[in-house]
Amino acid sequence: MTWQWDDVRFFLAVARAGSLSGAARTLGVGHVTVGRRVALLEERLGVSLLNRTPDGFVPTSAGEAILRQCAAMESAAMDLERIVAGRDALLTGSVRITTTEALAYQLVAPAIAALRETHPELRVDLIAGVRSLDIARREADLAIRFRRPSASDLVCRKLGEVAFSLYASKHYLASTGVPKQGRGLADFDLITFTAPPTAMKPFMGESLEGARIALRCDNPLIQLRAAASKAGIAEAACFLGDSAPDLVRVWPDRAPARRVLWLIVHQDMRRAARIRAVSSAIAEAFRRQRRILEHGSLTPT
Incomplete structure (x- = not known):
């Protein structure tokens, strides 16, 4: 029997993920299918x-x-798909977008809803979260991120800046006092990500030495809910x-930290x-x- 390239994808996915379930999530199929294709x-x-x-x-x-030859085959196949797709002149088909939950909620979802009023044949797969997807391997077609990648085959367009500040409930600050700007957050409770994004200094650059981690979660809406429940201070x-x-x-009188937002696409697409x-x-949508x-909706005094 002759083997097929498509089977190699399943072997590579398991080798990278270390499990059938992890490979299945990457490939968007069931783990039984992954096991069967590898066995084949x-x-x-x-x-x-x-x-x-x-x-x-x-x-x-x-x-x-x-492994190396399989990865090279995968790369060549992805190149072929991107080159062909990049010359598609039709406003039909699917587009995979990856961004954070907050930006998906505020920026991307309304933009796509407005676009589909004139182009209903478009379908968007929106993958929200902090995990970076590989555009070269077509895990996503577009990425909206605060970190500008260095790969030469990616085209990065600056959308603008997004303001960030520290938030807490009035009750929490009444019980702990307000931290002094520039003196760190020692002895305060923090709500943060499981792995802080590498593109930015967290908590407006304040020292975190001596601070207590109250909650780690990668969903900003849950972080803010925890802060509203007096769990501590969140950056949002x-x-x-x-x-x-x-x-x-x-610190309502302190100007927020601003982070550059990038729209990223592969040059072939x-x-x-x-x-x-x-x-x-x-x-x-960003312009509007x-x-x-x-700036947010609060004007510093």
């Missing part, structure tokens, strides 16, 4: 490619021997924090009609909301 590839090649260990799946010596985009009725800015249309819709995104 092994049968066709006549070797075992993966060993099951207590810590998950690891490549056998045969699997290790072909001002367009979210200022709209929360039970929260106040810790930027000319596709549907990519251009979605990119333009997002850029226009620039005031609230760059």
Whole structure:
């Protein structure tokens, strides 16, 4: 029997994730399908490619021997798909967008809703979260992020800036006092991400030495809910924090920290009609909301 390229994708996904379930999430299929396709590839090649260990799946010596070639095949296949898709002149089909929950809520969802009024044949898959997806491998077509990637094959467009500040409930600040600006957050309770984003200094650059971590969560809406429940201080985009009725800015007179927001696309895909249309819709949505995104709704006194 001859083996097929499509089976290689399943082997690579398991080798990278270390589990059938992890590979299934990456590929968007069931874990039974992943196991069946890997077994079929092994049968066709006549070797075992993966060993099951207590810590998950690891490549056998045969699997290790072909990993680089399999990755090269994957890269070539992705290049082919991007080149073809990038010359698509039709405003139809799907576009995969990745961004944070807050930006998906405030910026992307309204932009896509407005765009589909004139182009109902477009379908958008919106992947919200802090995990970075690989545009080169077509895990996403567009990314809206605060961190500008360095890869030369990615085209980055500056959308503008987003304001961030520290938020807490009045009751929490009444019980702990307000921290002094520039003196750190020692002895205060913080609500933060499981892994703070690398593109920015958290908590407006204040020293975190001696601070207590009260809650770690990657969803900003949950972070703000915890802050409103007097769990501690959270850092949030001002367009979210200022709209929360039970929260106040810790330092209302201090100008918020501003972070540059980038719209990222692979160079092979930027000319596709549907990519251009979605990119333009997002850029226009940012332009319309620039005031609230760059300043929030609170005017410093």
